[in-house]
Amino acid sequence: MFELIVQIVVYGVIIGAVYGLATMGLNLIWGVMRVVNFTHAEFLTLGAYTAYWAWVLIGLNPIASIPLSALLGFVIGILTFYTIIYRLLFSPDIHSTLVATFALGIALAELMKVLWTADYRGVPWALGVIKHYWFSLPITYIFTFISCIIIIVIVYFILYRTYFGKSIRAVIWDSGAAAICGVNVKTTLALGFALGSVLAFIGGSLIVVYLPTGINPYMGHIYLLRCFVIAVVGGLGNPWGALIGGLILGLLEQISPIVLGYFPGIEPFSFTPFLSFLILIIVLLVMPEGILGRRR
Amino acid sequence: MTLLKVENIVKRFGGVTALKDVSIDIYENEILGLIGPNGSGKTTLVNVITGVYLPDSGRIVYREKDITRLPPHLRCRMGIARTYQVTRPFNNLTVLENVMVSILNGKRYGKISVEEAKKLAENIIETIGLDKFKDTPSKSLNAQGRKRLELARALGSEPELLLLDECLAGLTPSEISEMLDIIRRIKNEKKITILMIEHLMHAVMNVSDRIAVLHEGVKIAEGKPEDIASNIKVAEVYFGDRDLAFKFVKR
């Protein structure tokens, strides 16, 4: 029993951390420019495919392919921002960016299907398993977790020790005041979006470690729900909220199938996402700003 | 007869108490001016009366009925209408359609057809002087047009109590006197009671039957315009110059 709990907590934290990292971009983009990036899931998928092709073509494992994902994420983020997002930021209809990013997401998914077919692909990177008294854990998971922490620390440094980070935080707090203080808001927004998309790509690459066979153009659908639950529960405007939300969801996904297993009429692994959806609704109704969001 | 009683209303927003135990009576057929420095809680009070905010404690009583928890749309149908300080027209709807909305959903809710509402709207628009803009989208109106539209739309629901929130702000002097004429006419012809939040002293002093003064969420004075003008507390808080106030009243 004790081993079970430890196993749950360990897996929950390790996987939750990556979920959190993968979602940080979503929270950041919302915080900076009040845009819900409905393309987020497809950025994740693209990150996953980057890891796949890096593995197949160059032999890089997912962690080693992080710089590549980051670069791609940055380029695509900047492109997306300047072609689409920026034009729509000031339109009177607040839904413009929602519809545009949603359409872009679907377009990207179909593009991936055309380019790489709908076949499921995987990165079978395995380094063995550590067996401890109370739990066993694949070594790759540990490396992934460590890289995750490192990246989070890097993001922390960027946000709190660089001018760029300060300008992002300023714009999150009050873009008008930031502009008056000399912050180039447009560039900040662009780089903020790019950072968000970089995080999504990296998250996608790392998630591959947990999905030995599951990469396909439509994997975004699964992460759509997950990421929004994480983002909203944690607090949309706050990137650290994503981490908290990620941990919560990570733990939920470990605990829930076990509890649901006692109900005969239910398929536990598929029902858990539905539970997370119920949580999403409850949080949206009761505490829409989430755990770390700004109180209205 | 007291039309509306505001009883001991307290409204807090986080750490700020916008209204601290405010009580005001509004009598039928009067024009009550509500003045006070910026941030004193005037608009918040109107929001509480119309139901946009729920108070933390206290009651709003309209014609002997406790409406404190009543949703805004029902208060409108009972006869309470308001204009907004920063105008909020239904942008993509024409002036005519804007007024039709409140006619269809106000006092005659469920009892009037769209064609009849259209005719009524046209009448109101003519009274207010916007008939040239009847079919223009309201987002294209200038400042004066918007203020008049706010008023026209509020009148559409056939209110007994009209809450005007700085309906003269941003208007030129001639526009102001036109608006004041319209307001006086409304009060006399339609027997509507009016609560008027205003910063323009000469306007509010001349038009109001009584005046209430709010300062930092507290009502510090209430009475006839002359009395308010000579009130020491009010002078300290607001006018700074008692003689100037008297001159306004004499005019």
Add this chain to the structure above:
Amino acid sequence: MGDVGDIMKKYVGFILIYILLIASSLISKAYLEIVYYILFLMVISQSLNIIMGFGGLYNFGHAVFIGIGAYMFALLVVQGLNPYLSMIIGGIVSSIVAFLIGIVVLRLRGPFFAICTLCTVPAVRYLIIGGKIAGGAAGITLFRYLGEAYNPYVLTYILLLLSIAATVLTLKLSISPLGYSLKALREDHDAAETSGVNTTRCKVIAFILSALFPGIAGGVVAFKIFWVMPETVIDLSWSIEAILIVLLGGSGTAIGPIIGAVIYEILKDLLMRYFPGLQLLIFGLLVVAIISIAPEGIIGLLRSRFKRLRDFLI
């Protein structure tokens, strides 16, 4: 006599388009397919228009209503019920579900409403698979029950009827008190409330109405594909196509989605033929173009450019 002229003007556009569609459907099987899909798009976008065009609420989960209708259809047909009756019941059940979802979700504003409705699509899929409802992931096959009754012409004309019904509903809505109230709350929620609009009631009614026709259309889809599974009948791309067409044609107008559906499908077909694979990227750009250049859709553009056409384009 002027009145008859006015009435004719209003409906001429619709009549022309429908006649064109019926005629095209008789040309060949291939054309029938296209007309089928155009009519399907008309139904789902016209119904979405009620909540999105009039009410300003972007329901990204509109596809769920189609899925519910499809599943109800399948469950009833398997029990031996007449397929056409099953379709109608599918629509009714879809409306009931809309009511239940609506009273919860319609309290949310703007982006939160969008996020929540978007997430209902995967959520309902997981509910079906996870709760092992109606066959779970494997779904329900209908060959045994419907094989012989299948007639593509009948299905297409059912969609035609649905499209006409949805359009009539939208036309009636645009001159009804509910229509005015919806447009008001779309523009400014609080100002609508203080003008007497019961925003909650209006939103819920609009939501229920918007679910009826997709529900019935879901039955048609199920009939066509014979195998009802979460992935096949709850398809996110239907949501985006409906939203796109409403925006392309013109939110809140009755003829907007009609024209929008025709143009969209024709464009999509042409692109598929000449630029296979790229059609969706171009499609993404199309969305951006519409939103930035013509936020009022094609109808909006036409109405402001050609004032004389105003009476024809409602």
